[in-house]
Amino acid sequence: xxxxxPTSGPPKGTGPMQRREARLAYAMLAPTFLIIxxxxxxxxxxxxxxxxxxxQLGDLRPPTPVANERLRGDATAVGDQIRVEYRLRxxxxxxxxxxxxxxxxxxxxxxxxxxxxxxxxxxxxxxxxLGNLEGGYRERLKIEATVEQAFLDSxxxxxxxxxxxxxxxxxxxxxxxxxLENFRKVFAASEFWSVLKVTIYYTVFGTxxxxxxGLFAALLMNQAFRGRAILRGLFLFPYVAPVIAVAFxxxxxxxxxxxxxxxxxxxxxxAGGPINFFGQREASFTLLGLEFSFPLALTTVIAFEAWRYFxxxxxxxxxxxxxxxxxxxxxxxxxxxxxxxxxWYLSLxxxxxxxxxxxxxxxxxxxxxxxxxxxxxxxxxxxRTLTVDVYEQGFALANLGAGAAVAVVVFVVLFTFSVIYxxxxxxxxx
Amino acid sequence: xxxxxxxLLLAVISGALWGAIAMIVFGVTFALVSGAPAQPSVNxxxxxxxxxxxxLMVRTPEQRSLTLRFLSAAVVLVVLFTASFAHPFGLGLDxxxxxxxxxxxxxxxxVSFTNWACLHDAGRGAMRRYDFEKILxxxxxxxxxxxxxxxxxxxxxxxxxxSLKSQQSLLANPLDFSVDFSGGFSGLFRSYGELFTQFxxxxxxxxxxxxxxATVILTLLFSVPGAYAxxxxxxxxxxxxxxxxxxxxxxxxxxxVIPLYAVFSQLGLRNTMAGLLIIYPATTIPxxxxxxxxxxxxxxxxxxxxxxxxxxxxxxxxxxxxxPLSLPAxxxxxxxxxxxxxxxxxxxxxFLDDPDIFTLSRGVVxxxxxxxxxxxxxxxxxxxxxxxxxxxxxxxxxxxxGLTAGxxxx
Numbered sequence: 001x002x003x004x005x006p007t008s009g010p011p012k013g014t015g016p017m018q019r020r021e022a023r024l025a026y027a028m029l030a031p032t033f034l035i036i037x038x039x040x041x042x043x044x045x046x047x048x049x050x051x052x053x054x055x056q057l058g059d060l061r062p063p064t065p066v067a068n069e070r071l072r073g074d075a076t077a078v079g080d081q082i083r084v085e086y087r088l089r090x091x092x093x094x095x096x097x098x099x100x101x102x103x104x105x106x107x108x109x110x111x112x113x114x115x116x117x118x119x120x121x122x123x124x125x126x127x128x129x130l131g132n133l134e135g136g137y138r139e140r141l142k143i144e145a146t147v148e149q150a151f152l153d154s155x156x157x158x159x160x161x162x163x164x165x166x167x168x169x170x171x172x173x174x175x176x177x178x179x180l181e182n183f184r185k186v187f188a189a190s191e192f193w194s195v196l197k198v199t200i201y202y203t204v205f206g207t208x209x210x211x212x213x214g215l216f217a218a219l220l221m222n223q224a225f226r227g228r229a230i231l232r233g234l235f236l237f238p239y240v241a242p243v244i245a246v247a248f249x250x251x252x253x254x255x256x257x258x259x260x261x262x263x264x265x266x267x268x269x270x271a272g273g274p275i276n277f278f279g280q281r282e283a284s285f286t287l288l289g290l291e292f293s294f295p296l297a298l299t300t301v302i303a304f305e306a307w308r309y310f311x312x313x314x315x316x317x318x319x320x321x322x323x324x325x326x327x328x329x330x331x332x333x334x335x336x337x338x339x340x341x342x343x344w345y346l347s348l349x350x351x352x353x354x355x356x357x358x359x360x361x362x363x364x365x366x367x368x369x370x371x372x373x374x375x376x377x378x379x380x381x382x383x384r385t386l387t388v389d390v391y392e393q394g395f396a397l398a399n400l401g402a403g404a405a406v407a408v409v410v411f412v413v414l415f416t417f418s419v420i421y422x423x424x425x426x427x428x429x430x
Numbered sequence: 431x432x433x434x435x436x437x438l439l440l441a442v443i444s445g446a447l448w449g450a451i452a453m454i455v456f457g458v459t460f461a462l463v464s465g466a467p468a469q470p471s472v473n474x475x476x477x478x479x480x481x482x483x484x485x486l487m488v489r490t491p492e493q494r495s496l497t498l499r500f501l502s503a504a505v506v507l508v509v510l511f512t513a514s515f516a517h518p519f520g521l522g523l524d525x526x527x528x529x530x531x532x533x534x535x536x537x538x539x540x541v542s543f544t545n546w547a548c549l550h551d552a553g554r555g556a557m558r559r560y561d562f563e564k565i566l567x568x569x570x571x572x573x574x575x576x577x578x579x580x581x582x583x584x585x586x587x588x589x590x591x592x593s594l595k596s597q598q599s600l601l602a603n604p605l606d607f608s609v610d611f612s613g614g615f616s617g618l619f620r621s622y623g624e625l626f627t628q629f630x631x632x633x634x635x636x637x638x639x640x641x642x643x644a645t646v647i648l649t650l651l652f653s654v655p656g657a658y659a660x661x662x663x664x665x666x667x668x669x670x671x672x673x674x675x676x677x678x679x680x681x682x683x684x685x686x687v688i689p690l691y692a693v694f695s696q697l698g699l700r701n702t703m704a705g706l707l708i709i710y711p712a713t714t715i716p717x718x719x720x721x722x723x724x725x726x727x728x729x730x731x732x733x734x735x736x737x738x739x740x741x742x743x744x745x746x747x748x749x750x751x752x753x754p755l756s757l758p759a760x761x762x763x764x765x766x767x768x769x770x771x772x773x774x775x776x777x778x779x780x781f782l783d784d785p786d787i788f789t790l791s792r793g794v795v796x797x798x799x800x801x802x803x804x805x806x807x808x809x810x811x812x813x814x815x816x817x818x819x820x821x822x823x824x825x826x827x828x829x830x831x832g833l834t835a836g837x838x839x840x
Contacts, residue, residue, distance in 0.1 A: 036715065043686045050688060235582060248798065260604050263603075407685040
């Protein structure tokens with residue numbers, strides 16, 4: 001992106017017109033800024049905050065005080081002794097609720113013998129100030145009463161009115177309790193370093209694969225022939241189709257038992273038995289008497305990545321190729337340069353800029369990728385990358401804090417890449 | 431190296447490569463279409479192609495007559511049958527004989543054709559490096575076309591065909607992709623019918639359409655003024671802003687998921703369309719703004735200045751001059767944003783649990799369970815793919831522009 005030179009606008013110096021123009025610009029940008037701040041920037045900061053908090057998925061439901069009303073004893077005649085029982089509890093096992101108050105309407109004709117000291121009864125309104133309820137708190141609040149004639153006459157029974165509980169519970173997301181436990185857990189886990197390694201393999205080889213396939217596809221299409229437009233459209237299919245469709249297609253195609261590819265390979269004698277492309281961590285093959293082993297599931301996932309994203313590199317590289325002037329090739333042709341020499345000494349240097357920009361951008365985006373691996377393997381069989389690990393920690397293991405901590409690692413690595421990109425990106429590309 | 435630059439070497443490469451490719455492509459197609467358990471003998475075909483190519487090299491390029499080409503084709507046919515012991519597809523000749531004949535003819539024809547196309551002007555002996563490389567590249571370009579077409583087309587072919595099968599025939603022979611008309615039209619499309627009647631896919635289709643179109647509209651409403659401001663108006667902080675737009679869409683969605691999930695849960699925005707319509711535009715606005723800003727800068731400012739001189743307000747200039755001029759860019763941006771919103775998976779997956787509000791992506795994922803047969807999953811995938819591919823093919827020119835301008839985003 002080139003730096004923008006104003007093509008219109010008032011002369012230099014801050015006059016009233018320029019101030020008005022600036023105000024207008026800010027007004028036009030305000031909605032965009034607002035929505036990006038709420039959905040991108042604030043959540044980004046909030047993620048850092050959550051990564052320092054001991055918060056579980058279940059904590060998102062705030063602790064609430066709960067009361068159930070029961071009636072003990074028979075009320076059949078005047079003078080019967082009955083007991084109204086309120087079973088109180090805190091819905092959370094860990095966290096306290098402060099200033100809990102229970103209110104309920106008290107049926108008429110029921111004379112209270114002995115009222116709990118925390119409660120008051122005024123005009124048939126029962127109000128109990130229960131104070132703090134610790135996590136896991138349980139209590140039966142009992143009120144003994146004597147039945148009077150009015151109670152027997154009245155159709156209203158004690159359980160007809162539900163007790164109402166109010167209380168203040170601390171929001172786990174906003175309190176000041178901070179911890180480094182999430183990061184300690186993430187870095188101490190033995191699998192973290194293997195996850196990091198898988199991420200780097202996936203990113204480097206996935207990016208390189210997509211770029212190389214894209215370069216070859218662009219070389220093929222950089223000439224006029226009949227049906228070129230159709231073929232170009234076809235080549236873009238993998239990228240344009242929804243990720244769920246192509247990912248599940250690959251899963252079905254490569255299925256070890258009912259997949260077409262395994263059937264083809266076995267029928268042609270290329271494979272001895274079914275190959276579980278997405279489920280097998282290691283595979284080995286023998287070449288010239290030496291045994292080589294490689295991570296099978298990871299390789300398949302990388303192949304998917306290269307397959308799905310080569311259209312993008314293809315488009316970019318083709319656009320760049322078509323903007324290279326033909327004169328240069330004519331001159332080279334006159335000088336007797338062979339086709340490979342022309343590619344190596346003329347095309348490649350011209351494409352170097354776009355290739356490096358593409359590599360960095362795709363590198364960042366491959367690093368960010370979550371959908372593909374999640375849908376193909378769910379992160380199993382040695383294909384768990386950092387982004388899948390965020391989901392795994394935060395949602396599968398229900399530890400939001402640890403998930404956020406992994407997300408912080410993702411962001412920090414990514415930020416470094418971005419800085420490198422902006423430092424080294426050629427100013428005339430992109 | 432110079433010794434290797436020889437017409438015969440080219441003939442060997444071309445013949446063996448094309449023989450093998452023709453056998454793999456047509457042999458597998460034969461197996462897929464006919465449903466017969468074929469076992470194509472690739473080695474025999476490679477040998478046949480090689481010898482066929484060598485026949486062409488008997489004469490110098492000028493002397494290669496039509497008779498020689500037929501002789502070459504005959505050699506391919508004879509060698510193919512001899513080397514495979516009369517079983518080119520590993521089948522008795524009585525199994526699907528018509529298909530076998532058709533596949534054999536296609537193989538012989540295509541190998542002869544490609545050998546001729548590659549080698550027709552190749553000399554027999556030592557060659558100049560220029561000519562040698564020209565023909566070598568010709569061979570590999572041909573291979574490239576076949577390779578790319580197959581890797582792209584095969585998965586989509588399998589996708590469509592699997593959705594038309596029944597569970598039993600799928601398990602009985604995974605290679606049988608023949609179309610079975612015995613059940614009639616309705617039998618063929620049974621999976622689709624069941625998705626719409628029992629799995630609520632009509633509703634998902636509707637929701638996906640609403641969400642995608644609304645995202646496009648919201649994105650344009652936000653990004654057009656923003657892009658205009660960044661590209662035309664002067665204000666402090668403009669340079670920083672136009673650079674940081676790119677940075678914003680480098681932020682990975684997965685980093686935003688946990689905080690947004692926490693907040694949306696507490697605000698009750700999960701399982702609502704409003705929730706999606708807040709997030710989707712926020713993720714697409716930076717891309718749209720970046721693309722539009724680039725386009726606006728390319729428009730001549732003089733037109734707008736003339737409009738201002740004639741008494742139009744800024745808003746009037748934008749509506750009456752800038753927007754009509756940038757319709758192609760708006761089309762590209764709209765299509766690109768539509769594609770992103772339609773294909774979006776992560777947020778739909780995280781924020782929608784209620785089947786009443788599923789988008790198509792989310793709905794298809796819910797089919798991925800052991801209780802739902804595979805052909806339903808594939809039919810769902812086809813339903814999700816068709817609209818976006820259709821739009822892509824219809825508006826390919828705009829879509830390609832959008833992809834090229836915005837494809838820094840993955």
